[in-house]
Amino acid sequence: MxxxxxxxxxxxxxxxxxxxxxxxxxxxxxxxxxxxxxxxxxxxxxxxxxxxxxxxxxxxxxxxxxxxxxxxxxxxxxVGMAFQNPVLLEWRTILQNVMLPLEIVPNDLTKSQRIDRARHLLALVGLSGFEDKRPSELSGGMRQRASLCRALVHKPxxxxxxxxxxxxxxxxxxxxxxxxxxxxxxxxxxxxxxxxxxxxxxxxxxxxxxxxxxxxxxxxxxxxxxxxxxxxxxxxxxxxxxxxxxxxxxxxxxxxxxxxxxxx
Ligand SMILES: Nc1ncnc2c1ncn2[C@@H]1O[C@H](COP(=O)(O)OP(=O)(O)O)[C@@H](O)[C@H]1O
Ligand SMILES: [Mg+2]
The missing domain is CATH 3.40.50.300 (P-loop containing nucleotide triphosphate hydrolases)
Known part of the structure:
Protein backbone atom coordinates (compact mmCIF):
# COMPACT_ATOMS: atom_id res chain seq x y z
CA MET A 1 0.00 0.00 0.00
CA VAL A 79 -10.63 14.81 -6.78
CA GLY A 80 -14.41 14.60 -6.20
CA MET A 81 -16.19 16.54 -3.47
CA ALA A 82 -19.50 16.53 -1.63
CA PHE A 83 -20.64 19.02 0.99
CA GLN A 84 -23.36 19.45 3.60
CA ASN A 85 -25.49 21.30 1.05
CA PRO A 86 -25.89 19.07 -2.05
CA VAL A 87 -26.29 22.05 -4.51
CA LEU A 88 -28.08 20.11 -7.24
CA LEU A 89 -29.32 22.07 -10.27
CA GLU A 90 -33.11 22.39 -10.13
CA TRP A 91 -33.55 22.63 -13.92
CA ARG A 92 -31.93 19.24 -14.40
CA THR A 93 -33.31 15.83 -13.51
CA ILE A 94 -31.53 13.72 -10.91
CA LEU A 95 -29.94 11.64 -13.68
CA GLN A 96 -28.77 14.78 -15.49
CA ASN A 97 -27.36 16.18 -12.26
CA VAL A 98 -25.37 13.02 -11.62
CA MET A 99 -24.07 13.04 -15.22
CA LEU A 100 -22.84 16.64 -14.97
CA PRO A 101 -19.16 15.90 -14.18
CA LEU A 102 -19.01 13.62 -17.25
CA GLU A 103 -19.88 16.66 -19.37
CA ILE A 104 -17.08 18.68 -17.79
CA VAL A 105 -14.26 16.22 -17.17
CA PRO A 106 -12.78 14.77 -20.39
CA ASN A 107 -13.67 11.08 -20.89
CA ASP A 108 -14.23 8.55 -23.67
CA LEU A 109 -17.79 7.58 -22.71
CA THR A 110 -20.62 7.71 -25.22
CA LYS A 111 -23.90 9.33 -24.20
CA SER A 112 -25.48 5.97 -23.44
CA GLN A 113 -22.46 4.84 -21.41
CA ARG A 114 -22.73 8.04 -19.36
CA ILE A 115 -26.37 7.33 -18.70
CA ASP A 116 -25.56 3.74 -17.71
CA ARG A 117 -22.82 4.89 -15.36
CA ALA A 118 -25.10 7.41 -13.62
CA ARG A 119 -27.96 4.87 -13.39
CA HIS A 120 -25.58 2.28 -11.93
CA LEU A 121 -24.51 4.63 -9.12
CA LEU A 122 -28.08 5.73 -8.40
CA ALA A 123 -29.07 2.07 -8.09
CA LEU A 124 -26.25 1.45 -5.60
CA VAL A 125 -27.63 4.15 -3.27
CA GLY A 126 -31.25 3.06 -3.66
CA LEU A 127 -32.42 5.77 -6.08
CA SER A 128 -33.55 3.58 -8.97
CA GLY A 129 -36.87 4.95 -10.22
CA PHE A 130 -36.01 8.54 -9.25
CA GLU A 131 -33.76 9.30 -12.23
CA ASP A 132 -36.26 11.63 -13.90
CA LYS A 133 -37.31 13.54 -10.77
CA ARG A 134 -36.20 17.10 -10.10
CA PRO A 135 -34.12 17.77 -6.95
CA SER A 136 -37.03 19.54 -5.20
CA GLU A 137 -39.14 16.37 -5.54
CA LEU A 138 -36.67 14.43 -3.37
CA SER A 139 -36.10 14.42 0.39
CA GLY A 140 -32.89 15.87 1.83
CA GLY A 141 -31.43 12.40 2.32
CA MET A 142 -32.21 11.44 -1.29
CA ARG A 143 -30.64 14.64 -2.60
CA GLN A 144 -27.51 13.86 -0.63
CA ARG A 145 -27.44 10.33 -2.10
CA ALA A 146 -27.61 11.86 -5.56
CA SER A 147 -24.84 14.28 -4.71
CA LEU A 148 -22.59 11.39 -3.61
CA CYS A 149 -23.26 9.72 -6.98
CA ARG A 150 -22.39 12.95 -8.78
CA ALA A 151 -19.14 13.25 -6.82
CA LEU A 152 -18.15 9.72 -7.90
CA VAL A 153 -19.52 9.49 -11.45
CA HIS A 154 -16.25 10.39 -13.17
CA LYS A 155 -14.33 7.90 -11.01
CA PRO A 156 -12.19 10.38 -9.08
N1 LIG B 1 -11.48 32.75 3.64
C1 LIG B 1 -11.32 32.96 4.95
N2 LIG B 1 -10.81 34.13 5.40
C2 LIG B 1 -10.63 34.36 6.72
N3 LIG B 1 -10.91 33.46 7.68
C3 LIG B 1 -11.42 32.28 7.29
C4 LIG B 1 -11.65 31.96 5.92
N4 LIG B 1 -12.15 30.70 5.84
C5 LIG B 1 -12.23 30.26 7.11
N5 LIG B 1 -11.80 31.20 7.98
C6 LIG B 1 -11.70 31.04 9.44
O1 LIG B 1 -10.74 30.01 9.66
C7 LIG B 1 -11.14 29.18 10.74
C8 LIG B 1 -11.23 27.74 10.27
O2 LIG B 1 -12.27 27.65 9.32
P1 LIG B 1 -12.74 26.25 8.74
O3 LIG B 1 -11.60 25.59 8.06
O4 LIG B 1 -13.96 26.50 7.93
O5 LIG B 1 -13.11 25.45 10.09
P2 LIG B 1 -13.99 24.13 10.34
O6 LIG B 1 -14.34 23.57 8.99
O7 LIG B 1 -13.12 23.22 11.15
O8 LIG B 1 -15.19 24.55 11.12
C9 LIG B 1 -12.46 29.75 11.25
O9 LIG B 1 -12.17 30.57 12.34
C10 LIG B 1 -12.98 30.56 10.09
O10 LIG B 1 -13.77 31.63 10.52
MG1 LIG C 1 -16.14 23.18 8.03
Whole structure:
Protein backbone atom coordinates (compact mmCIF):
# COMPACT_ATOMS: atom_id res chain seq x y z
CA MET A 1 0.00 0.00 0.00
CA UNK A 2 1.31 3.40 -0.94
CA UNK A 3 0.42 6.77 0.47
CA UNK A 4 -1.93 8.61 -1.89
CA UNK A 5 -2.54 11.76 0.14
CA UNK A 6 0.34 13.07 2.20
CA UNK A 7 0.06 16.12 4.43
CA UNK A 8 3.14 16.94 6.40
CA UNK A 9 3.92 19.86 8.69
CA UNK A 10 1.23 22.00 7.09
CA UNK A 11 0.71 25.53 8.37
CA UNK A 12 -1.85 27.94 7.01
CA UNK A 13 -3.07 31.40 8.03
CA UNK A 14 -5.86 33.51 6.54
CA UNK A 15 -5.33 37.24 6.17
CA UNK A 16 -8.12 39.07 7.95
CA UNK A 17 -8.86 42.72 8.77
CA UNK A 18 -7.50 41.99 12.26
CA UNK A 19 -4.28 40.49 10.89
CA UNK A 20 -3.31 36.91 10.13
CA UNK A 21 -5.49 34.16 11.60
CA UNK A 22 -3.37 31.04 12.09
CA UNK A 23 -5.68 28.14 11.27
CA UNK A 24 -3.44 25.12 10.73
CA UNK A 25 -0.20 24.66 12.60
CA UNK A 26 1.49 21.31 12.23
CA UNK A 27 -0.94 19.07 10.39
CA UNK A 28 0.17 15.56 9.45
CA UNK A 29 -2.19 13.18 7.69
CA UNK A 30 -1.34 10.19 5.55
CA UNK A 31 -4.03 8.42 3.55
CA UNK A 32 -3.14 5.13 1.91
CA UNK A 33 -4.46 4.28 -1.53
CA UNK A 34 -7.98 2.92 -1.03
CA UNK A 35 -8.03 4.16 2.57
CA UNK A 36 -10.80 6.15 4.19
CA UNK A 37 -9.78 8.70 6.82
CA UNK A 38 -12.24 10.61 8.97
CA UNK A 39 -11.16 13.97 10.39
CA UNK A 40 -12.84 15.25 13.54
CA UNK A 41 -12.08 18.32 15.61
CA UNK A 42 -13.66 21.34 17.29
CA UNK A 43 -15.84 23.66 15.23
CA UNK A 44 -13.75 26.31 13.46
CA UNK A 45 -10.45 24.47 13.95
CA UNK A 46 -9.67 24.30 10.23
CA UNK A 47 -11.26 21.11 8.85
CA UNK A 48 -12.78 22.75 5.76
CA UNK A 49 -9.50 24.57 5.23
CA UNK A 50 -7.85 21.14 5.10
CA UNK A 51 -10.27 20.02 2.35
CA UNK A 52 -9.42 23.16 0.34
CA UNK A 53 -5.72 22.32 0.60
CA UNK A 54 -6.25 18.75 -0.62
CA UNK A 55 -8.51 19.88 -3.45
CA UNK A 56 -5.98 22.51 -4.55
CA UNK A 57 -8.16 25.55 -3.86
CA UNK A 58 -5.62 26.81 -1.30
CA UNK A 59 -1.85 26.50 -0.96
CA UNK A 60 -0.22 25.92 2.43
CA UNK A 61 2.08 28.59 3.84
CA UNK A 62 4.44 25.83 4.91
CA UNK A 63 4.64 22.07 4.65
CA UNK A 64 3.69 19.45 2.09
CA UNK A 65 0.35 18.65 0.50
CA UNK A 66 0.95 15.81 -1.96
CA UNK A 67 -1.06 13.43 -4.09
CA UNK A 68 0.98 10.43 -5.26
CA UNK A 69 4.13 12.19 -4.07
CA UNK A 70 3.47 15.25 -6.27
CA UNK A 71 2.70 18.65 -4.74
CA UNK A 72 -0.90 19.79 -5.25
CA UNK A 73 -0.70 22.98 -7.30
CA UNK A 74 -4.36 23.51 -8.23
CA UNK A 75 -7.76 21.87 -8.58
CA UNK A 76 -7.82 18.54 -10.42
CA UNK A 77 -10.60 16.44 -11.83
CA UNK A 78 -9.26 13.37 -10.03
CA VAL A 79 -10.63 14.81 -6.78
CA GLY A 80 -14.41 14.60 -6.20
CA MET A 81 -16.19 16.54 -3.47
CA ALA A 82 -19.50 16.53 -1.63
CA PHE A 83 -20.64 19.02 0.99
CA GLN A 84 -23.36 19.45 3.60
CA ASN A 85 -25.49 21.30 1.05
CA PRO A 86 -25.89 19.07 -2.05
CA VAL A 87 -26.29 22.05 -4.51
CA LEU A 88 -28.08 20.11 -7.24
CA LEU A 89 -29.32 22.07 -10.27
CA GLU A 90 -33.11 22.39 -10.13
CA TRP A 91 -33.55 22.63 -13.92
CA ARG A 92 -31.93 19.24 -14.40
CA THR A 93 -33.31 15.83 -13.51
CA ILE A 94 -31.53 13.72 -10.91
CA LEU A 95 -29.94 11.64 -13.68
CA GLN A 96 -28.77 14.78 -15.49
CA ASN A 97 -27.36 16.18 -12.26
CA VAL A 98 -25.37 13.02 -11.62
CA MET A 99 -24.07 13.04 -15.22
CA LEU A 100 -22.84 16.64 -14.97
CA PRO A 101 -19.16 15.90 -14.18
CA LEU A 102 -19.01 13.62 -17.25
CA GLU A 103 -19.88 16.66 -19.37
CA ILE A 104 -17.08 18.68 -17.79
CA VAL A 105 -14.26 16.22 -17.17
CA PRO A 106 -12.78 14.77 -20.39
CA ASN A 107 -13.67 11.08 -20.89
CA ASP A 108 -14.23 8.55 -23.67
CA LEU A 109 -17.79 7.58 -22.71
CA THR A 110 -20.62 7.71 -25.22
CA LYS A 111 -23.90 9.33 -24.20
CA SER A 112 -25.48 5.97 -23.44
CA GLN A 113 -22.46 4.84 -21.41
CA ARG A 114 -22.73 8.04 -19.36
CA ILE A 115 -26.37 7.33 -18.70
CA ASP A 116 -25.56 3.74 -17.71
CA ARG A 117 -22.82 4.89 -15.36
CA ALA A 118 -25.10 7.41 -13.62
CA ARG A 119 -27.96 4.87 -13.39
CA HIS A 120 -25.58 2.28 -11.93
CA LEU A 121 -24.51 4.63 -9.12
CA LEU A 122 -28.08 5.73 -8.40
CA ALA A 123 -29.07 2.07 -8.09
CA LEU A 124 -26.25 1.45 -5.60
CA VAL A 125 -27.63 4.15 -3.27
CA GLY A 126 -31.25 3.06 -3.66
CA LEU A 127 -32.42 5.77 -6.08
CA SER A 128 -33.55 3.58 -8.97
CA GLY A 129 -36.87 4.95 -10.22
CA PHE A 130 -36.01 8.54 -9.25
CA GLU A 131 -33.76 9.30 -12.23
CA ASP A 132 -36.26 11.63 -13.90
CA LYS A 133 -37.31 13.54 -10.77
CA ARG A 134 -36.20 17.10 -10.10
CA PRO A 135 -34.12 17.77 -6.95
CA SER A 136 -37.03 19.54 -5.20
CA GLU A 137 -39.14 16.37 -5.54
CA LEU A 138 -36.67 14.43 -3.37
CA SER A 139 -36.10 14.42 0.39
CA GLY A 140 -32.89 15.87 1.83
CA GLY A 141 -31.43 12.40 2.32
CA MET A 142 -32.21 11.44 -1.29
CA ARG A 143 -30.64 14.64 -2.60
CA GLN A 144 -27.51 13.86 -0.63
CA ARG A 145 -27.44 10.33 -2.10
CA ALA A 146 -27.61 11.86 -5.56
CA SER A 147 -24.84 14.28 -4.71
CA LEU A 148 -22.59 11.39 -3.61
CA CYS A 149 -23.26 9.72 -6.98
CA ARG A 150 -22.39 12.95 -8.78
CA ALA A 151 -19.14 13.25 -6.82
CA LEU A 152 -18.15 9.72 -7.90
CA VAL A 153 -19.52 9.49 -11.45
CA HIS A 154 -16.25 10.39 -13.17
CA LYS A 155 -14.33 7.90 -11.01
CA PRO A 156 -12.19 10.38 -9.08
CA UNK A 157 -9.38 8.72 -7.20
CA UNK A 158 -9.98 10.92 -4.15
CA UNK A 159 -13.38 11.66 -2.63
CA UNK A 160 -13.58 14.51 -0.13
CA UNK A 161 -16.69 14.71 2.01
CA UNK A 162 -17.11 17.83 4.14
CA UNK A 163 -19.81 17.05 6.72
CA UNK A 164 -22.09 15.63 4.01
CA UNK A 165 -24.62 14.19 6.47
CA UNK A 166 -24.49 17.01 9.02
CA UNK A 167 -27.85 18.52 8.08
CA UNK A 168 -29.80 15.24 8.11
CA UNK A 169 -31.84 13.79 10.97
CA UNK A 170 -30.25 10.90 12.87
CA UNK A 171 -32.13 8.07 11.15
CA UNK A 172 -31.66 9.45 7.65
CA UNK A 173 -28.01 9.92 8.46
CA UNK A 174 -27.66 6.25 9.41
CA UNK A 175 -29.31 5.25 6.12
CA UNK A 176 -26.76 7.38 4.31
CA UNK A 177 -23.89 5.67 6.12
CA UNK A 178 -25.13 2.39 4.68
CA UNK A 179 -25.42 3.92 1.21
CA UNK A 180 -21.85 5.12 1.65
CA UNK A 181 -20.77 1.57 2.50
CA UNK A 182 -22.47 0.30 -0.66
CA UNK A 183 -20.56 2.87 -2.72
CA UNK A 184 -17.30 2.13 -0.96
CA UNK A 185 -17.61 -1.59 -1.67
CA UNK A 186 -18.18 -1.10 -5.39
CA UNK A 187 -16.26 2.05 -6.25
CA UNK A 188 -12.50 2.26 -5.77
CA UNK A 189 -11.70 5.60 -4.17
CA UNK A 190 -9.58 7.03 -1.41
CA UNK A 191 -11.72 8.99 1.03
CA UNK A 192 -11.39 11.92 3.40
CA UNK A 193 -14.49 12.52 5.51
CA UNK A 194 -14.90 15.59 7.69
CA UNK A 195 -17.47 14.96 10.38
CA UNK A 196 -18.42 15.90 13.91
CA UNK A 197 -20.24 12.61 14.45
CA UNK A 198 -17.91 10.16 16.19
CA UNK A 199 -20.13 7.15 15.46
CA UNK A 200 -20.08 8.11 11.80
CA UNK A 201 -16.29 8.35 11.89
CA UNK A 202 -15.75 4.80 13.17
CA UNK A 203 -18.57 3.39 11.04
CA UNK A 204 -17.21 4.69 7.75
CA UNK A 205 -13.49 5.22 8.18
CA UNK A 206 -10.54 2.92 8.75
CA UNK A 207 -8.66 5.69 10.53
CA UNK A 208 -9.87 8.67 12.57
CA UNK A 209 -7.68 11.77 12.92
CA UNK A 210 -8.52 14.13 15.78
CA UNK A 211 -7.42 17.73 15.25
CA UNK A 212 -6.66 20.08 18.12
CA UNK A 213 -8.46 23.38 18.53
CA UNK A 214 -7.33 26.26 16.31
CA UNK A 215 -4.63 26.51 15.21
CA UNK A 216 -5.12 22.85 14.41
CA UNK A 217 -2.47 20.21 14.52
CA UNK A 218 -2.82 16.44 14.38
CA UNK A 219 -3.55 15.59 17.99
CA UNK A 220 -4.48 11.91 17.88
CA UNK A 221 -4.92 9.08 15.37
CA UNK A 222 -7.17 6.07 15.96
CA UNK A 223 -6.98 3.00 13.72
CA UNK A 224 -10.35 1.31 13.32
CA UNK A 225 -9.82 -2.47 13.08
CA UNK A 226 -10.83 -4.04 9.77
CA UNK A 227 -13.34 -6.18 11.62
CA UNK A 228 -15.74 -3.48 12.49
CA UNK A 229 -18.08 -1.70 13.05
CA UNK A 230 -19.64 -2.38 9.65
CA UNK A 231 -23.32 -2.58 10.46
CA UNK A 232 -25.29 -0.36 12.81
CA UNK A 233 -25.55 -2.94 15.61
CA UNK A 234 -21.74 -3.13 15.71
CA UNK A 235 -21.73 0.43 17.08
CA UNK A 236 -22.86 -0.98 20.43
CA UNK A 237 -20.17 -3.64 20.89
CA UNK A 238 -17.69 -3.12 23.77
CA UNK A 239 -14.91 -2.50 21.19
CA UNK A 240 -16.91 0.24 19.45
CA UNK A 241 -17.98 1.85 22.73
CA UNK A 242 -14.33 1.84 23.78
CA UNK A 243 -13.25 3.57 20.55
CA UNK A 244 -16.00 6.17 20.94
CA UNK A 245 -14.93 6.87 24.54
CA UNK A 246 -11.33 7.32 23.41
CA UNK A 247 -12.37 9.75 20.69
CA UNK A 248 -14.72 11.64 23.02
CA UNK A 249 -11.84 12.04 25.48
CA UNK A 250 -9.60 13.37 22.70
CA UNK A 251 -12.27 15.84 21.58
CA UNK A 252 -12.55 17.12 25.14
CA UNK A 253 -8.81 17.71 25.15
CA UNK A 254 -9.04 19.41 21.75
CA UNK A 255 -11.76 21.70 23.03
CA UNK A 256 -9.50 22.63 25.91
CA UNK A 257 -11.90 21.36 28.55
CA UNK A 258 -10.77 19.00 31.25
CA UNK A 259 -11.97 15.44 30.67
CA UNK A 260 -14.86 14.65 33.00
CA UNK A 261 -14.18 12.67 36.13
CA UNK A 262 -14.26 8.97 35.35
CA UNK A 263 -14.36 9.43 31.56
CA UNK A 264 -12.45 6.73 29.66
N1 LIG B 1 -11.48 32.75 3.64
C1 LIG B 1 -11.32 32.96 4.95
N2 LIG B 1 -10.81 34.13 5.40
C2 LIG B 1 -10.63 34.36 6.72
N3 LIG B 1 -10.91 33.46 7.68
C3 LIG B 1 -11.42 32.28 7.29
C4 LIG B 1 -11.65 31.96 5.92
N4 LIG B 1 -12.15 30.70 5.84
C5 LIG B 1 -12.23 30.26 7.11
N5 LIG B 1 -11.80 31.20 7.98
C6 LIG B 1 -11.70 31.04 9.44
O1 LIG B 1 -10.74 30.01 9.66
C7 LIG B 1 -11.14 29.18 10.74
C8 LIG B 1 -11.23 27.74 10.27
O2 LIG B 1 -12.27 27.65 9.32
P1 LIG B 1 -12.74 26.25 8.74
O3 LIG B 1 -11.60 25.59 8.06
O4 LIG B 1 -13.96 26.50 7.93
O5 LIG B 1 -13.11 25.45 10.09
P2 LIG B 1 -13.99 24.13 10.34
O6 LIG B 1 -14.34 23.57 8.99
O7 LIG B 1 -13.12 23.22 11.15
O8 LIG B 1 -15.19 24.55 11.12
C9 LIG B 1 -12.46 29.75 11.25
O9 LIG B 1 -12.17 30.57 12.34
C10 LIG B 1 -12.98 30.56 10.09
O10 LIG B 1 -13.77 31.63 10.52
MG1 LIG C 1 -16.14 23.18 8.03
Missing amino acids: TSLIKIEGVRHAYMTADGPLQVLDGLNIDVQEGGFVAVVGPSGCGKSTLTRLISGLLKPDEGLVQLHGEPVTGPRST EVLILDEPFGALDAFTREDLWQAMHALKEREPFTGVLITHDLRESIFLADQVVVLSGRPARTQFVLDVPQTGPRNLDDLYTPEAVDMLATLRHQIEIAQGSKPKEGAA
